[in-house]
Amino acid sequence: MSLVSNPTQHPLRFRQAFAADSPVLSKIHEECFPNYWDSNAFTNFFGIENTRAVLVELHDGKKPQPVGMMVYRVVHEQSDIITIAIRPNWRRQGLARELLSRAFSHARALGAKAMFLDVEEGNQAAMVLYDRLGFKQINRRKGYYKQKDGSYTDALVMTCALGSLS
Numbered sequence: 001m002s003l004v005s006n007p008t009q010h011p012l013r014f015r016q017a018f019a020a021d022s023p024v025l026s027k028i029h030e031e032c033f034p035n036y037w038d039s040n041a042f043t044n045f046f047g048i049e050n051t052r053a054v055l056v057e058l059h060d061g062k063k064p065q066p067v068g069m070m071v072y073r074v075v076h077e078q079s080d081i082i083t084i085a086i087r088p089n090w091r092r093q094g095l096a097r098e099l100l101s102r103a104f105s106h107a108r109a110l111g112a113k114a115m116f117l118d119v120e121e122g123n124q125a126a127m128v129l130y131d132r133l134g135f136k137q138i139n140r141r142k143g144y145y146k147q148k149d150g151s152y153t154d155a156l157v158m159t160c161a162l163g164s165l166s
């Protein structure tokens with residue numbers, strides 16, 4: 001059963017993304033992050049073994065409209081969320097939670113025992129989301145993110161055991 005609420009009449013579909021989707025993934029990233037990754041950055045991810053991407057699209061009978069996406073990697077017992085973003089008009093409807101749930105299931109099926117991610121200190125929406133899913137902070141990378149004004153902010157490294165998704 002999906003926990004996603006969708007106010008439109010049209011279906012939302014989750015599908016695996018491929019290198020050809022890199023421009024779309026970058027466009028979503030641009031809408032969601034001040035320092036976004038360009039299309040080449042996403043294409044490079046697809047060249048790294050064990051890396052996967054999922055795209056959420058609205059299918060309204062015309063061209064599918066991108067709504068959100070996630071990139072993650074599973075290597076043996078460890079899995080990492082590389083990026084996750086939902087376009088502003090589609091937030092607070094359970095989409096990020098659903099994407100993470102899918103990454104959890106896939107990583108667990110491949111034998112991973114834990115998931116890791118980095119989150120910028122002060123990213124309240126993401127912090128609450130991860131907290132609700134059971135992620136705990138295990139480390140801090142000082143000055144990891146460079147801001148447009150030249151200042152730096154820390155990354156918090158978080159992890160979650162893959163058995164604990166509620």
Ligand SMILES: CC(C)(COP(=O)(O)OP(=O)(O)OC[C@H]1O[C@@H](n2cnc3c(N)ncnc32)[C@H](O)[C@@H]1OP(=O)(O)O)[C@@H](O)C(=O)NCCC(=O)NCCS
Pocket residue numbers: 032033084085086087090091092093094095096097098118119120123124125126128129130132
């Ligand atoms: C963070 C982000 C991915 C969340 O996506 P989302 O689809 O809106 O999240 P969900 O609807 O699945 O939220 C699930 C839960 O997370 C928490 N949450 C999500 N956004 C929140 C917010 N803005 N404020 C407080 N809690 C929030 C809530 O507990 C929420 O459950 P609820 O709506 O029933 O209260 C989205 O805000 C986003 O794309 N932000 C910009 C990019 C980004 O910061 N990515 C993460 C980088 S580490």
